Amino acid sequence: MTIPTWNKTDAGVRITRIGLYVNLVMAVSKGIGGWYFNSQALVADAFHALTDLVSDFMTLGTVAFALRRPTEKFPNGYGKIESLGSLGVSSLLLFGGIAMGLFSLCPFVIFLSSFLPSFLPSKAWGRLTDGMGWGVTGYTALIHLYADFFAGGDLPEFLGHAHGHSHSHSHSDLGPNVNAAWLAAGSIVVKEWLYRSTMKIAEERKSSILASNAIHHRIDSLTSIVALVAIGGSHFLQNASYLDPVGGLIVSLMVINAGWGNTRAALMELVDVGLDDEIKESVRKASDKALALRQERLSVRAVGGSKSGQNYLVELTVEVPIGTTVRSTRALEEVLRGVVGAEVRGVKRIKVRFVEEGTDVLNEFVFKEENVSAQVEEHSHKH
Template identity: 55%
Template sequence: MAVQTRGHAGHGHGHHHHHHDNVYLTSSNKKDAGVRITRIGLFVNLAMAIGKFVGGYIFHSQALIADAYHALTDLVSDFMTLGTVAWSLKPPSERFPNGYGKVESLGALGVSSLLLFGGVFMGLDATQTLLSQFAPEAFEALEHAGLLFHGHSHSHDHGAEVLGPNINAIWLAAGSIVAKEWLYRATMKIAQERKSSVLASNAVHHRIDSLTSLVALATIGGAHIFTNAAWLDPVGGLIISLMVINAGWTNTKTALLELADTTVDEEIKDSVRKAATKTLSKSTTTQDIQIRDIQGLKSGQNYLVDIEVGVTGSMTVQQSREIEEILRTGVGAKVRGVRRVKVRFVPSEVEGVDFAEEFIPGDVSPRISPEPEEHEHEHEHEHEHQHSGEVHKRR
């Protein structure tokens, strides 16, 4: 534990405030919990992917095979999650001055993209099977044109699907529902506590897998109960693929927005504001200071926060340094996930000041502000003119 706690010393707080250490210990524990639940998910997904592929092949169930493909994409996502969660909590370095949080955002993008593309391919496969059953002429025309996704259909032996031991495939699907729903709840609980997009993304994978197994169970059951219901199986595969595409797109959008540096949500801003105000009110040296504005970026599970404070003009650099330390420690101890706090001081009496003024205005550019070389050339030309004028007068 000591090793993980030490990582926080680099953030300028926590290393000499022993009464706050429990906060960092819980965040380290949460990290371990996140890694642990992901490892459990990894083993469950591995077992399920193998079980469903074998079961789907033996029982000729396309819904089960679609489900197995999905369990396989979940397996890849577990490996990516494990890697990115561990990386994102590393302290900042010279090369990564804002920390490694965006590595997790990239991981979330990778995981959700896998889900999105996996859903599209599963949908194409199921659509082909339906085409081969209900529009064989169109299916054959597409096959001759070479436009089919796999170039094969699962409709090869649906007699076995109606008559065969499909009830065994149902047990596989039912077991999957129970295991995946438990994994979803356990992973989402940790993801919400730590506001981790990659863990939330992984949790949604588990929930989708639970729902897809439910669809597989219904379609396998339907094909087993009704006569001539072979079409139910690819319809189940198609429904599963649409659910997977929807989840994949939602998570992809979230990860892209995080990578594009959209601001933190209002809930976090409010938490930071409350923590900062409370911290200042406790200190005797900070009575005349007001919190003016809060801004921040989400970088994986890490929040990089900027606080603007209004102060009197007579404040010394030493006093401002103390206030900065007080705020950093207070906010870092109370708001989970805050990894960096920057404080910006503005005069209390000046109104309408905000973070936008930190940006260089568009009308200030190197072309408008003259370069020193141009000045020197102008002076040289003036000097030459004066010199030639003096020579002319002498003549």
């Protein structure tokens, strides 16, 4: 991926690239370690790390692109590109959490089947419990349900092989090697550090895409904890198989909550929701500080604007004394832009509107009511 030279030193780009490299190394190490130590939890975690690379690439690409300077074609900059990327990453988080929750619920649904036989048709329950009884995971169960509820749902041939060898005593029946726990523990430490580092930058810049990517790191840390408990439980506890789905369900609820919050924030940015109260207050304080440098009677009447990625596009309405000249407002605007831009992080554009004290602010929107009335009148004449 080509990144402009002036973006390479950006903190958001740098921490995202570090996360990408870490995910790649962890996917390989967990995959090899899971195979060598016979840990299905680690192998699953390795595949999860590979899917996180998609999130890393999306974050890296959009953050780097959004840092480009405004052009004539994009006068407000490229911040909305980051908002789009944030929507994609947070949607992955949201739907991934839902999928994780559904998968974690499978064992509980099977348990409840003995108490709620009418919940699904008997044939479906037979298929489901038969698949799980043979030691086949939720994938087989879901495929069996698909075959029962949807016409023409053919089962893959490899499922027959899974049934045919389910009672053999292979190396996998011995359980995972306890040494696999070291890989899971190491993943927890590294991923938690990545989460804290990425979230720190995200909070400083109010970046929803960096926040979503940070939560991906936190989820990896939590899933590694689940893997660690599953590995340890298989050695030190009896009948500890319930720990994995319980942990997965808890993690999935956290993922869904975080994913929905970030998805909603990204959608709000895309539809140009107004600035939050915290930013407005910061802009107002900085503006008051700038106006205090002048000897005239000046005050901030209104603060508005919108968010575009990491950028704040601010609109100020400033009240000036009657008779103020355009030349003097030019100097005042330069002072406002300099002070607010320096004191409020993320402000990339400031539009200032000056109004004389005691006068109403004109509405910027154009409502052509006369055209609407004419169209209604013309329509009534036709009938």
